[in-house]
Amino acid sequence: MEYEPTIGLEIHVELKTKTKMFCNSLNDSDEKHPNVNVCPVCMGHPGTLPVINKEAVRKVLLVGKALNGKLAEYSQFDRKNYFYPDLPKGYQISQYKYPLVEGGELNGIKITRIHLEEDTGKLIHLADGSAVDFNRAGVPLMELVTEPEIKNGEEAKKFAQELQLILRYLYVSDADMEKGQMRVEVNISIRKSSVASSQSSELGTKVEIKNLNSFRAVERAIDYEIKRQAEILEKGEKVKQETRGWSALGGENKGETFSQREKEESHDYRYFPEPDLPPLQLSALSFQLSVPELPQQKRARFKNNYGISDEDIEMYVGDNLFGNFFEAVAEKLEGDKEAARLASNYIASDLAGFVKVSGLGWPTADGFAKLIMILKERKISSRGAKDILKIMCEKGGDPEEIARENDLFQMSDESAILELIQGLIKENPSAVEEYKKGKENSLQFLVGQGMRETKGRVNPEILKKLLQEKILRL
Numbered sequence: 001m002e003y004e005p006t007i008g009l010e011i012h013v014e015l016k017t018k019t020k021m022f023c024n025s026l027n028d029s030d031e032k033h034p035n036v037n038v039c040p041v042c043m044g045h046p047g048t049l050p051v052i053n054k055e056a057v058r059k060v061l062l063v064g065k066a067l068n069g070k071l072a073e074y075s076q077f078d079r080k081n082y083f084y085p086d087l088p089k090g091y092q093i094s095q096y097k098y099p100l101v102e103g104g105e106l107n108g109i110k111i112t113r114i115h116l117e118e119d120t121g122k123l124i125h126l127a128d129g130s131a132v133d134f135n136r137a138g139v140p141l142m143e144l145v146t147e148p149e150i151k152n153g154e155e156a157k158k159f160a161q162e163l164q165l166i167l168r169y170l171y172v173s174d175a176d177m178e179k180g181q182m183r184v185e186v187n188i189s190i191r192k193s194s195v196a197s198s199q200s201s202e203l204g205t206k207v208e209i210k211n212l213n214s215f216r217a218v219e220r221a222i223d224y225e226i227k228r229q230a231e232i233l234e235k236g237e238k239v240k241q242e243t244r245g246w247s248a249l250g251g252e253n254k255g256e257t258f259s260q261r262e263k264e265e266s267h268d269y270r271y272f273p274e275p276d277l278p279p280l281q282l283s284a285l286s287f288q289l290s291v292p293e294l295p296q297q298k299r300a301r302f303k304n305n306y307g308i309s310d311e312d313i314e315m316y317v318g319d320n321l322f323g324n325f326f327e328a329v330a331e332k333l334e335g336d337k338e339a340a341r342l343a344s345n346y347i348a349s350d351l352a353g354f355v356k357v358s359g360l361g362w363p364t365a366d367g368f369a370k371l372i373m374i375l376k377e378r379k380i381s382s383r384g385a386k387d388i389l390k391i392m393c394e395k396g397g398d399p400e401e402i403a404r405e406n407d408l409f410q411m412s413d414e415s416a417i418l419e420l421i422q423g424l425i426k427e428n429p430s431a432v433e434e435y436k437k438g439k440e441n442s443l444q445f446l447v448g449q450g451m452r453e454t455k456g457r458v459n460p461e462i463l464k465k466l467l468q469e470k471i472l473r474l
Contacts, residue, residue, distance in 0.1 A: 075098045
């Protein structure tokens with residue numbers, strides 16, 4: 001029996017601010033020592049009063065604007081009441097009825113709301129018990145909630161990946177999932193396709209999967225949970241409404257979700273307006289909400305201006321170091337699209353290998369552009385270009401001087417090539433005879449021999465042309 005999934009995401013993002021959400025304690029995700037960045041306010045001591053971090057509010061509004069959401073003119077904070085060891089106050093300051101942003105869209109998925117709250121502490125489980133590090137408690141935390149429109153794990157993964165890129169382009173968060181700066185939670189239910197096709201509003205039982213900390217985990221957990229729930233329904237049993245975790249090592253090393261606790265409803269948190277914070281009249285505040293070029297706009301511009309491959313574009317969109325270097329090189333090439341495409345090929349493959357894998361340095365954009373032009377003019381071979389680039393990454397230098405010093409300029413002089421051809425014909429008589437009988441591979445063999453003898457210095461096209469002419473005259 002076929003089932004239709006209904007999937008929504010809740011994505012928590014730690015914002016990049018100097019201080020925490022409601023106090024002056026440092027917001028430093030790189031702090032290794034526990035309970036250093038704490039104070040009476042974020043520790044929930046009696047008699048302390050929170051103060052709203054304006055920069056955190058601005059950053060949430062900026063995300064809302066970038067995603068075409070409706071920015072609130074009025075907003076307020078609420079108390080979300082629940083007990084857990086990592087929550088020092090016994091409640092979390094969050095937003096419920098009046099979020100900062102409503103609506104918006106990303107990758108064709110509608111966004112319900114974006115609101116602002118404070119993060120909790122971090123539980124550290126030891127051999128003889130558990131400890132709590134409160135460095136993270138009170139850090140500004142943006143929560144983005146999607147509409148339940150996602151249909152599978154891949155779609156959810158792509159949404160989260162694109163959101164991470166946008167957050168980085170806006171400089172609102174590093175969104176490093178390994179550091180817990182971006183955490184994805186999934187709400188998922190399934191129902192029979194026949195129910196869905198009848199346009200019934202009846203949905204399946206909702207299960208929440210908490211704290212997924214990688215894009216791969218998001219995709220795998222969703223796909224596993226769809227299969228798990230379908231198997232339960234096929235047995236005639238009911239899916240239990242609960243919160244589940246994800247273990248990447250379960251189920252024949254394929255990963256599996258596991259039960260954690262029964263799922264709370266919103267009324268279980270007993271939300272009420274935060275009495276220690278005033279409502280926000282956002283129309284009266286001055287925010288700089290200038291949205292820079294976003295990933296999708298950059299993709300379109302790179303495709304239109306340079307005509308490079310989608311694979312290269314994704315690399316440049318995802319890695320600004322390489323993207324900015326390519327643009328600097330392209331500017332030196334002065335609108336030559338053919339040269340820009342050639343440059344992109346060498347940046348995405350060879351330069352990326354030298355920098356990322358071998359740990360070499362970067363050439364200058366001017367030097368790299370010059371290298372591409374002498375390659376395009378066929379003064380050097382592709383093999384020669386790679387060798388020159390490696391030297392440029394290791395030691396720097398001008399590509400033409402490097403080519404001259406290392407004897408890497410191509411042989412284009414016809415008299416020198418004709419002399420080479422005489423030797424090739426003399427040393428490979430059987431290949432010559434086979435080509436004369438119509439075997440094209442034999443000509444390619446002779447060209448390869450010539451390239452080998454000259455260590456790639458001979459221009460292969462000129463060599464092939466002169467070889468053909470010479471053999472046909474024999």
